[in-house]
Amino acid sequence: MELQSMQQAEEVGTAQEMPLEEVDFLPADPPSPAARKRSSARKGLDELGNFAFTLGPTLGFLFFGAIPLVLSIFMSFTEMLNVPDLSLAKFVGLQNYISIFKDVNINTGVKGVYSSAYKTTFALLLIVPLSLALGLYVAQLINKVTKGQKFFRSVFFIPYVCSAAVISLSFRMMYDYEFGVLNDILSAMGFAKYHWLNGTKWGFLMSTIIMCVWSGIGYTAVLFQAALANVDKTYYEAASVDGASDMVVFWRITFPAISPTTGYLLTMRIIGCLQIMTETHMLAGTDGGYGIPVWPGGWWVSDTIVTHMYNMINGWVSSYGYGIASACAWVLAAVIMLITQINFRLQRRWVCYDF
Amino acid sequence: MISDTFVQERKDVCKAKKAFKATYGVAIPILLLITLISGILSMLDSAPGKHTKLIAIIVFAVTFAASVALIVLNNVFSQDVNYKMYEHKINRKLPLSTYLPLTLLTILIIVPFYILFITSVKKSAEADYMDFSWWPRQGFHFDAYLGALQTNLYGINLLVSFGNSMIYAVIPCLVGLISSAAAAYGYSKLPFRGSKFLFQALLLTIMLPGCVTISSSYVLFDTIGWLKEGFPISLPLFVPACFGGIGTVMFLKEYYAGIPDDLIKAAQIDGAGKLRIFFSFMLPLGTPALIAQFILGFVGRFNDYMGPLLYINEASQYTLQVALRFLDSDPNSGRANMAAAGMIALVPVMVLYFIFQKKILSGISMSSGLKG
Numbered sequence: 001m002e003l004q005s006m007q008q009a010e011e012v013g014t015a016q017e018m019p020l021e022e023v024d025f026l027p028a029d030p031p032s033p034a035a036r037k038r039s040s041a042r043k044g045l046d047e048l049g050n051f052a053f054t055l056g057p058t059l060g061f062l063f064f065g066a067i068p069l070v071l072s073i074f075m076s077f078t079e080m081l082n083v084p085d086l087s088l089a090k091f092v093g094l095q096n097y098i099s100i101f102k103d104v105n106i107n108t109g110v111k112g113v114y115s116s117a118y119k120t121t122f123a124l125l126l127i128v129p130l131s132l133a134l135g136l137y138v139a140q141l142i143n144k145v146t147k148g149q150k151f152f153r154s155v156f157f158i159p160y161v162c163s164a165a166v167i168s169l170s171f172r173m174m175y176d177y178e179f180g181v182l183n184d185i186l187s188a189m190g191f192a193k194y195h196w197l198n199g200t201k202w203g204f205l206m207s208t209i210i211m212c213v214w215s216g217i218g219y220t221a222v223l224f225q226a227a228l229a230n231v232d233k234t235y236y237e238a239a240s241v242d243g244a245s246d247m248v249v250f251w252r253i254t255f256p257a258i259s260p261t262t263g264y265l266l267t268m269r270i271i272g273c274l275q276i277m278t279e280t281h282m283l284a285g286t287d288g289g290y291g292i293p294v295w296p297g298g299w300w301v302s303d304t305i306v307t308h309m310y311n312m313i314n315g316w317v318s319s320y321g322y323g324i325a326s327a328c329a330w331v332l333a334a335v336i337m338l339i340t341q342i343n344f345r346l347q348r349r350w351v352c353y354d355f
Numbered sequence: 356m357i358s359d360t361f362v363q364e365r366k367d368v369c370k371a372k373k374a375f376k377a378t379y380g381v382a383i384p385i386l387l388l389i390t391l392i393s394g395i396l397s398m399l400d401s402a403p404g405k406h407t408k409l410i411a412i413i414v415f416a417v418t419f420a421a422s423v424a425l426i427v428l429n430n431v432f433s434q435d436v437n438y439k440m441y442e443h444k445i446n447r448k449l450p451l452s453t454y455l456p457l458t459l460l461t462i463l464i465i466v467p468f469y470i471l472f473i474t475s476v477k478k479s480a481e482a483d484y485m486d487f488s489w490w491p492r493q494g495f496h497f498d499a500y501l502g503a504l505q506t507n508l509y510g511i512n513l514l515v516s517f518g519n520s521m522i523y524a525v526i527p528c529l530v531g532l533i534s535s536a537a538a539a540y541g542y543s544k545l546p547f548r549g550s551k552f553l554f555q556a557l558l559l560t561i562m563l564p565g566c567v568t569i570s571s572s573y574v575l576f577d578t579i580g581w582l583k584e585g586f587p588i589s590l591p592l593f594v595p596a597c598f599g600g601i602g603t604v605m606f607l608k609e610y611y612a613g614i615p616d617d618l619i620k621a622a623q624i625d626g627a628g629k630l631r632i633f634f635s636f637m638l639p640l641g642t643p644a645l646i647a648q649f650i651l652g653f654v655g656r657f658n659d660y661m662g663p664l665l666y667i668n669e670a671s672q673y674t675l676q677v678a679l680r681f682l683d684s685d686p687n688s689g690r691a692n693m694a695a696a697g698m699i700a701l702v703p704v705m706v707l708y709f710i711f712q713k714k715i716l717s718g719i720s721m722s723s724g725l726k727g
Contacts, residue, residue, distance in 0.1 A: 053541030056534030060598025072571035084577040133426045161708045163658030165676040169697045170467040184487045278660040325570035336564045
C-alpha cells in the first residue's frame with residue numbers, strides 16, 4: 001500500500017534532492033562547541049514542535065480510547081449493579097464470565113446472552129453471503145452498462161448514506177400487519193397475512209435480515225464495481241483468444257482479480273454483522289406504535305448481542321450491571337478477533353494481491 | 356488465422372449463452388420467491404400438516420443454497436468478452452438482460468423511500484386506518500409535515516433535535532478535521548523520533564472492535580461528571596470527536612505525502628514557520644481530501660444512533676435519530692406524522708449526497724485502501 005511506497009521513495013530519493021530529514025528548520029550546524037550545544041538543544045525543541053502537531057489524535061486516543069479500554073478490562077472483573085459508580089465496584093473475579101457462559105445471571109436470574117448470540121450468528125450467516133453475492137451480481141450488471149453507470153451506482157448507494165433509523169422506520173411501516181405493503185401484496189396473491197414483526201422471534205429476525213441485506217447491497221456493489229472496472233482488459237482478451245470458457249474466465253481471472261475487495265468486504269461485513277444494534281432496536285420499537293403488542297418475553301426476545309449489552313447498561317429491564325456488560329463486550333471482542341484472525345489466515349490462500 | 360467456422364461457432368455459443376442468461380434471469384427471482392415463501396412457512400407455528408414445517412425448512416435450505424449458487428453462476432456467465440470480440444459492435448441494441456434486472460433492482464431499492472414519502476403526504480386518517488395504497492386516495496396533503504414539526508411529546512421537538520444533530524455533526528467534524536490534518540502534516544512532513552512507531556501503534560488500535568468501550572466509556576463519563584443534567588451540550592458526544600480520528604489521519608497522511616517537498620522548502624526559505632506552512636499550504640492544498648473526509652464524517656455522525664442513545668438523557672438534547680425512535684414509540688403519533696419526520700431526517704443527508712456524490716463514492720473506495 002501507500003505506506004510501503006512512501007518508505008521506498010524515501011530510500012531511493014532523487015539524485016539532486018536532499019531528503020527532508022536533513023534539512024532542518026534551522027540553519028546548518030555552526031562550528032563552535034558552545035554554539036553546537038545550543039543548536040542541538042534547539043533541535044530537540046524542534047522535534048518537540050514536530051511532535052506537538054501530532055498530539056491531537058494521540059491525546060484523543062489516550063483519553064477516550066486507552067483509558068476506557070483498560071477500565072473495561074478492570075470492570076469486567078467487578079460487579080457494578082445499577083449505578084455506574086466506580087467506588088461501589090465489588091471485585092468478584094471471574095464471576096461475570098462464568099455467568100455469561102452459563103447464561104444465567106447470578107443476581108437477577110435473567111438469561112439472554114446465548115439466545116442473542118444465536119440470533120446474531122444466524123443473522124450473520126444469512127446476511128454476509130447474500131449481500132456479497134447480490135452485490136457482486138449488481139456490480140457485474142453496472143459494470144457492463146455503459147450509459148447509466150453513474151446513475152445506477154449512486155442509486156444503489158443511497159441506503160448506505162441514509163441512517164439506519166430512518167430505514168428501519170420505513171421498513172416498520174412496510175412490515176406492519178394490517179397496513180403494510182408486504183401483507184397487502186401477500187393477501188392480494190391469496191396467501192395469509194404474515195406477522196413480520198410481532199410473530200415469532202425468528203420471523204422478526206428474518207425481517208431484520210431482509211432489511212440488512214437490502215441496505216448492504218449498495219456498499220458491496222459499489223466496491224465490487226470499482227474493483228471490476230480495474231481489472232486489466234488484456235487478461236480477458238488473452239483468455240478469449242485462447243478460447244477459455246466463461247467458468248474458467250470467472251474463477252481464474254475475475255475472481256482472483258477482485259479477491260482483495262472480496263476479502264476486505266468479507267472481514268468488514270462479518271465484524272459489522274456481529275455488532276448490529278440499530279436495526280433491531282428500531283424495528284422492535286416499544287409497546288404500542290401501530291398496535292404491535294409487547295413481546296411475551298420482554299425486551300430481549302428481539303435482541304442482538306450489542307442490544308443486549310445496551311440493555312444491561314441502560315436498564316430497560318432490570319439492569320444487570322456494568323461489570324457484566326464489560327465482560328460480555330470482551331467475550332464478543334475475543335470472538336471477533338478470533339474470527340478476524342481465522343479470516344486473515346484463510347485469506348492468504350485465496351486472495352491474490354498482485355494481479 | 357481465424358476461420359469462418361470458428362466465428363460461426365462462437366456466434367452459436369454466444370446465442371446459447373444468451374438463452375441461458377434469459378432463463379437464469381427468470382429462474383433467479385422465482386427461486387428467491389420460493390425461498391422467501393418456504394422460509395415464512397417454516398416459521399409459522401400453525402401449519403396444516405404434521406410435517407409441513409420440516410418440509411418447509413428443507414425446501415428453504417435447498418432453495419436458499421440454490422439461489423446463492425445461481426446468482427454466483429449468473430456472475431460467471433456474465434463474461435461477455437467472447438461475444439464482444441467477434442461481433443465488432445454491430446447490432447448494438449440495448450442489452451435487455453442487463454438493463455431489466457438493473458431496473459428491477461433499482462425499483463427495489465427505491466420502494467422503501469417511496470413508501471416513506473407517500474405515507475407522509477397522505478392524510479393521517481388515511482395513513483392510519485385505511486389499507487395501504489400506492490397512491491394517496493384522498494389526494495396530497497402536507498399536514499403531516501406541519502404536525503411532525505409541531506409535536507412536543509415527552510419534551511422532544513423535531514426542530515430542536517434537528518439542530519442538535521447538526522451541532523453534534525458539524526462542529527466536532529470540523530475541529531477534528533483540523534486536528535487530524537495537523538497530525539497528518541506532522542506524520543508525513545515533520546520528522547521526529549518515534550514518529551513511524553507511534554503512527555503504526557495508533558493504526559493497530561483500529562483493530563479493536565468498538566463494542567468493548569461502550570460500558571466503560573459510560574462509567575468513565577459518569578465519573579468525570581459529564582453525564583450530569585444541566586449541561587447545555589452533551590459533552591461525551593462532542594469532545595472525543597474534536598480530537599480527530601486515526602482513520603482520517605491515515606487518509607490525509609497519504610494525501611499529504613503526495614505534496615512535493617520543494618513547495619515547503621521554498622516557503623521555509625522565505626521564512627515561514629511550521630504553523631504558517633500548515634495554515635497556508637497544507638489546509639488549502641489538501642482541500643479535496645479534507646472535503647471528502649468531512650462529508651464522510653458528517654454523514655457518519657449525523658446518522659449515529661447508538662452514541663446519542665447512550666449518552667443523552669435529557670429530551671431537549673436528543674438528536675434526530677433518537678427523537679425518531681422515541682416519537683415512534685408513542686401509540687398516538689400517527690403514521691403520516693412519523694413518515695414526515697423520517698422524510699425531514701433524510702433531507703440534509705440526501706442533499707449532501709446529491710451534491711457531493713462523486714466525492715463520497717471516491718472517498719469510500721479510497722478509504723477501503725484498495726485500488727480504485
